[in-house]
Amino acid sequence: MGSRVLIENLPRGNFCTLLLVLWVCAVTASVTYDHKAIVVNGQRRILISGSIHYPRSTPEMWPDLIQKAKDGGLDVIQTYVFWNGHEPSPGKYYFEDRYDLVKFIKLVQQAGLYVHLRIGPYICAEWNFGGFPVWLKYVPGIAFRTDNEPFKAAMQKFTEKIVSIMKEEKLFQTQGGPIIMSQIENEYGPVEWEIGAPGKAYTKWFSQMAVGLDTGVPWIMCKQQDTPDPLIDTCNGYYCENFTPNKKYKPKMWTENWTGWYTEFGGAVPRRPAEDMAFSVARFVQNGGSFVNYYMYHGGTNFDRTSSGLFIATSYDYDGPIDEYGLLNEPKWGHLRDLHKAIKLCEPALVSVDPTVTWPGNNLEVHVFKTSGACAAFLANYDTKSSASVKFGNGQYDLPPWSISILPDCKTAVFNTARLGAQSSLMKMTAVNSAFDWQSYNEEPASSNEDDSLTAYALWEQINVTRDSTDYLWYMTDVNIDANEGFIKNGQSPVLTVMSAGHVLHVLINDQLSGTVYGGLDSHKLTFSDSVKLRVGNNKISLLSIAVGLPNVGPHFETWNAGVLGPVTLKGLNEGTRDLSKQKWSYKIGLKGEALNLNTVSGSSSVEWVQGSLLAKQQPLAWYKTTFSTPAGNDPLALDMISMGKGQAWINGRSIGRHWPGYIARGNCGDCYYAGTYTDKKCRTNCGEPSQRWYHIPRSWLNPSGNYLVVFEEWGGDPTGITLVKRTTASVCADIYQGQPTLKNRQMLDSGKVVRPKAHLWCPPGKNISQIKFASYGLPQGTCGNFREGSCHAHKSYDAPQKNCIGKQSCLVTVAPEVFGGDPCPGIAKKLSLEALCG
Numbered sequence: 001m002g003s004r005v006l007i008e009n010l011p012r013g014n015f016c017t018l019l020l021v022l023w024v025c026a027v028t029a030s031v032t033y034d035h036k037a038i039v040v041n042g043q044r045r046i047l048i049s050g051s052i053h054y055p056r057s058t059p060e061m062w063p064d065l066i067q068k069a070k071d072g073g074l075d076v077i078q079t080y081v082f083w084n085g086h087e088p089s090p091g092k093y094y095f096e097d098r099y100d101l102v103k104f105i106k107l108v109q110q111a112g113l114y115v116h117l118r119i120g121p122y123i124c125a126e127w128n129f130g131g132f133p134v135w136l137k138y139v140p141g142i143a144f145r146t147d148n149e150p151f152k153a154a155m156q157k158f159t160e161k162i163v164s165i166m167k168e169e170k171l172f173q174t175q176g177g178p179i180i181m182s183q184i185e186n187e188y189g190p191v192e193w194e195i196g197a198p199g200k201a202y203t204k205w206f207s208q209m210a211v212g213l214d215t216g217v218p219w220i221m222c223k224q225q226d227t228p229d230p231l232i233d234t235c236n237g238y239y240c241e242n243f244t245p246n247k248k249y250k251p252k253m254w255t256e257n258w259t260g261w262y263t264e265f266g267g268a269v270p271r272r273p274a275e276d277m278a279f280s281v282a283r284f285v286q287n288g289g290s291f292v293n294y295y296m297y298h299g300g301t302n303f304d305r306t307s308s309g310l311f312i313a314t315s316y317d318y319d320g321p322i323d324e325y326g327l328l329n330e331p332k333w334g335h336l337r338d339l340h341k342a343i344k345l346c347e348p349a350l351v352s353v354d355p356t357v358t359w360p361g362n363n364l365e366v367h368v369f370k371t372s373g374a375c376a377a378f379l380a381n382y383d384t385k386s387s388a389s390v391k392f393g394n395g396q397y398d399l400p401p402w403s404i405s406i407l408p409d410c411k412t413a414v415f416n417t418a419r420l421g422a423q424s425s426l427m428k429m430t431a432v433n434s435a436f437d438w439q440s441y442n443e444e445p446a447s448s449n450e451d452d453s454l455t456a457y458a459l460w461e462q463i464n465v466t467r468d469s470t471d472y473l474w475y476m477t478d479v480n481i482d483a484n485e486g487f488i489k490n491g492q493s494p495v496l497t498v499m500s501a502g503h504v505l506h507v508l509i510n511d512q513l514s515g516t517v518y519g520g521l522d523s524h525k526l527t528f529s530d531s532v533k534l535r536v537g538n539n540k541i542s543l544l545s546i547a548v549g550l551p552n553v554g555p556h557f558e559t560w561n562a563g564v565l566g567p568v569t570l571k572g573l574n575e576g577t578r579d580l581s582k583q584k585w586s587y588k589i590g591l592k593g594e595a596l597n598l599n600t601v602s603g604s605s606s607v608e609w610v611q612g613s614l615l616a617k618q619q620p621l622a623w624y625k626t627t628f629s630t631p632a633g634n635d636p637l638a639l640d641m642i643s644m645g646k647g648q649a650w651i652n653g654r655s656i657g658r659h660w661p662g663y664i665a666r667g668n669c670g671d672c673y674y675a676g677t678y679t680d681k682k683c684r685t686n687c688g689e690p691s692q693r694w695y696h697i698p699r700s701w702l703n704p705s706g707n708y709l710v711v712f713e714e715w716g717g718d719p720t721g722i723t724l725v726k727r728t729t730a731s732v733c734a735d736i737y738q739g740q741p742t743l744k745n746r747q748m749l750d751s752g753k754v755v756r757p758k759a760h761l762w763c764p765p766g767k768n769i770s771q772i773k774f775a776s777y778g779l780p781q782g783t784c785g786n787f788r789e790g791s792c793h794a795h796k797s798y799d800a801p802q803k804n805c806i807g808k809q810s811c812l813v814t815v816a817p818e819v820f821g822g823d824p825c826p827g828i829a830k831k832l833s834l835e836a837l838c839g
């Protein structure tokens with residue numbers, strides 16, 4: 001079975017030939033494991049994997065993302081399965097468009113890569129409710145992720161559904177498909193530890209349930225020490241070199257190797273240096289690791305309202321090797337590609353033996369994998385400040401601080417984790433249209449006498465009422481003020497206090513905005529407390545409570561509340577403080593503009609829009625619409641929302657996500673030196689600026705002209721400041737040390753040539769190098785975008801780059817003194833720094 005599929009599409013590492021295929025593959029299509037590695041079709045493999053989450057990009061982007069992953073040296077694409085996207089209501093399944101899982105997996109297969117399918121179905125992933133459908137919370141008697149019958153029944157049903165689809169489509173490796181591994185649950189170890197016996201019973205149940213599904217490929221569980229056989233326990237973290245699987249006969253695998261970190265609204269944007277990323281992977285592999293997954297390889301975008309209620313931003317860029325827009329994030333992508341090539345050169349030795357480890361000095365470590373036929377060595381310097389020179393075999397090797405050199409033949413260093421051979425790119429966002437021509441419509445505050453409003457003598461939890469069908473819930477009540485109230489005469493306004501479980505609150509008194517408060521990642525609970533203007537007679541108090549999604553992680557996160565739970569009090573009346581919590585409240589789910597579908601062309605004709613001098617500006621709760629033509633070319637597009645506060649935007653009826661540029665990144669961004677243990681507090685950007693300013697518009701959502709753009713603004717922004725921008729490469733840089741290891745070293749040494757590294761610059765397709773902005777051979781300082789000459793500089797530094805590069809799409813410049821008119825400072829180790837503009 002399945003051999004026909006293999007003929008059409010031989011996955012990597014499958015050594016069947018066309019003639020032998022019917023016989024050989026029937027026998028060898030298998031995935032097993034031993035203490036060294038995952039064994040695919042009888043062969044141990046060092047597998048490099050990367051996470052790409054299919055709903056975080058569009059089907060039109062998938063082929064290019066997968067190709068870039070393959071070009072970057074990946075063997076495996078890993079993805080979660082997004083339950084709430086696939087089963088929006090019980091038993092009603094959805095597998096289309098961005099949720100077309102089968103199509104995604106088949107594209108990976110066509111590219112010749114494997115798939116690691118993390119079914120979960122709890123996935124965390126900064127995804128709304130950790131992937132659980134909201135309806136699941138309201139199944140009677142349910143408790144999530146424990147020994148609970150209703151939960152187990154739902155989990156089993158969905159897991160079976162996914163496995164059966166994969167089997168029908170013949171997607172498991174044993175059927176000739178690309179899936180070589182699956183995952184059940186996700187990071188359950190800490191939860192089990194906390195809840196004890198029911199957690200253990202649940203673990204036993206779900207691992208047996210998974211194995212019983214008989215997929216023919218191994219199951220893994222991450223972050224769970226007591227993972228039962230035959231499932232494999234794996235590591236998640238920034239570093240995993242000291243991880244050991246719970247049995248001697250299981251391989252050492254790293255399922256979440258964080259390439260950066262996610263952005264939260266109100267937080268700075270984390271970056272992880274490519275040098276440290278490469279260092280952590282080389283260190284894991286030298287310590288016997290055989291499977292590495294980059295979380296994320298392409299992070300993408302939280303379209304719609306899919307980001308989780310921990311104030312997760314719409315951008316899920318994650319500083320992955322492919323950026324949110326699908327462009328290469330350089331130098332990270334190229335540096336890791338070079339690392340993967342170096343590791344693959346070592347693969348025969350790595351999978352055959354355990355290393356011999358020696359310590360030639362303080363903070364120095366050498367791992368040697370030697371068999372009769374092969375030898376590979378990893379030389380490491382763990383010192384965060386000093387370089388080291390290591391004698392090994394007949395050679396002498398220079399190791400920068402916090403770095404590992406890889407020697408695939410135990411002689412030639414072809415890669416050092418701290419020496420970038422890849423170029424860096426500086427990206428820019430440039431406006432591509434003249435100002436949009438906007439029309440506006442003011443959202444009317446809800447009123448309590450509408451027919452469909454709900455009433456109660458209580459404050460209700462928000463998600464309970466909205467079932468997350470919208471971010472918005474109106475809470476309305478009346479307050480009667482007697483003419484005898486003291487404050488009417490003395491002018492001392494009473495103070496309204498509203499306690500809310502989150503996440504954002506607008507307070508309106510008699511339909512006028514009185515104030516806005518919002519929570520943050522550290523605390524979504526919030527309190528409004530301010531004096532309010534009340535008149536004699538009836539006053540209408542309207543609280544617009546706004547959720548930004550449901551939480552995805554945390555102790556019993558399924559029980560966390562949102563919305564105004566009270567108390568709500570009014571202080572400074574003759575009677576003292578009046579408690580409004582238990583008086584009559586009316587509820588209205590969602591906005592009027594949502595009910596009218598103003599985000600669609602057909603819906604928008606139901607209201608009167610205004611423009612010109614009447615256009616709403618700096619006015620809360622306003623809808624804006626405009627149309628625009630698609631700019632020519634293929635550069636990715638985004639909306640620059642710098643002039644806006646908070647809300648949502650749609651293009652041709654499709655949501656590009658929540659915008660919140662009004663939430664400024666707190667904290668100190670600090671410095672970013674690659675060496676030393678990485679944390680997500682290091683190397684951050686955007687402090688004092690919006691956490692997210694740009695919002696990706698997939699090109700495939702656009703028509704050539706007449707694109708319908710709608711923005712709902714909650715806070716009051718100026719829509720005339722919104723621009724359509726394109727993302728392009730501003731400049732490319734190289735920073736190459738004379739004599740640094742390069743992948744060319746091996747073949748050049750073999751051929752007896754002198755090893756001289758080259759700077760390689762290239763512009764994206766369709767662009768050529770138009771100018772050398774900076775060139776210095778000597779001791780230049782700074783980084784791409786702000787290089788400057790140092791104490792040693794060859795005066796002819798510009799000649800060769802200009803001659804070799806101008807007008808070319810790509811070029812090489814050899815890093816050697818004669819190329820730059822002689823040695824500017826003999827006896828000192830020099831480098832070449834280049835910055836070129838792509839025209």
Ligand SMILES: *[C@@H]1O[C@H](CO)[C@@H](O)[C@H](O)[C@H]1NC(C)=O
Pocket residue numbers: 459460461464465
């Ligand atoms: C949830 O909403 C229902 C009405 O739809 C109400 O009866 C119940 O009290 C609410 N529960 C909470 C916790 O707000």
Ligand SMILES: *[C@@H]1O[C@H](CO)[C@@H](O)[C@H](O)[C@H]1NC(C)=O
Pocket residue numbers: 766767768807808809810
């Ligand atoms: C870019 O350079 C290539 C050669 O590398 C050349 O064929 C092409 O015409 C150039 N394009 C432009 C726009 O200059």
Ligand SMILES: CC(=O)N[C@H]1CO[C@H](CO)[C@@H](O)[C@@H]1O
Pocket residue numbers: 123124125126187236256258262295553
């Ligand atoms: C325990 C923990 O924080 N795990 C997280 C690891 O990182 C991934 C990606 O950000 C999250 O999904 C996990 O929740």
